[in-house]
Amino acid sequence: MATVNGMRGVSRVPAYVVMQPTTLCNLDCVYCYLPLRAQDRRMTVEVARAVAADANAWAALDRFSVVWHGGEPLAAGREHLGALMAPFGPAVEQHVQTNATLLDDAWCEFFAARGVRVSVSVDGPEELNTSRVSRAGRPAYDRIAQGIAALRRHGRSFAALCVVGDPRPGVAARLYEYFLELGCDTLGINIEEREGVNERPNSHDPESVRAFWAELVVAWRADPRIHVRELEWSLRYLGAVLDGTSGDLLPGELDPIPTVGHDGAVVLLSPELAGFHDPVHGDFSSGNVLDTPLSSVLAEPRRTSWVPEFLTGVEACRDTCAYFGFCGGGHAANRYFEHGRFDGTQTEHCRNSKINLLEGVLDHVRRP
């Protein structure tokens, strides 16, 4: 059996930092995990400057990204988001994840001027996009489509993120056809997760989930223009097993994935934990960039009360799960919100998005 060498401990240097320019979102999607999305708590430029001091240094050494995430980053407005982006030097790659409803010509020009890479959240065609709604509960699809049309009008390449609430045969082919027409160059597919304030159950019939992923492979093979994250990594893993290199597919250490909240608080490893409170672990934060440099916060991840418990969980996955070399261990937020603790192992998210993904791809190739 291949010994999985990676995912031992937490790296002191991240590949990217997630920034929350505002907690506000102008949508109220049914499955959203964010607790403060109805409030407009904005990041100050002082917080951005503090993060940029380390980010600029990291970018001088290796590829480094800043991801403006939510809330809805565009809800901060161009003037404020521009002021937050300004301290980051040209070597830092900038990304934004947006619900697309506020995208217009002015935003496209704003992103073009700064080289910002855009990813839009859309769950497929209108009939599959019903969970994405306004604060008044009205479907957001038309506004999303208008925003994406602006990106295309400006010739901007973009990625897409799709949440699937009911993975079953018939859905994947329709989704892939839609995203081909949409024109995204990259696609990530998330099976809806039970986390944060979203407590909807996420247990699905495994046969249906496997059939969903198998059908996606069929659709992708017919026209593989889109870089589909889930298929890319499934095929990389399967190829690595055949080559005898699967033990080295994952990075040596976990990326700390620091999320810097609107107030400068830093949450490691799972951005979905930001904004929540636990009787034992408090607000899950590891420090605040307003009083401690981000690089110093990242220097001792085990000082954060829940991180050692999480790393115990990663080792439990390594010891007990056949899929560890593919997955690298369940995410901290999925463990916490599904099990109530960080050292549990297999989650519904593991089953939906890792185990049955790989099995679905195998089902596809073994089909007579």
Add this chain to the structure above:
Amino acid sequence: MSDALDDRIRDARGELAPLLEEARLARLARSEAPGADSVCAWNHFENIW
């Protein structure tokens, strides 16, 4: 413990080969597209190494 899974994957080598070759060619085609950055993060924050 992953022996059984690895064995099943190896048993499917013949069926996997054309799919893996298609993936390689698709990767190559994407890398040669205008403006392409010649990979998605995995086991990371999934809402966006």
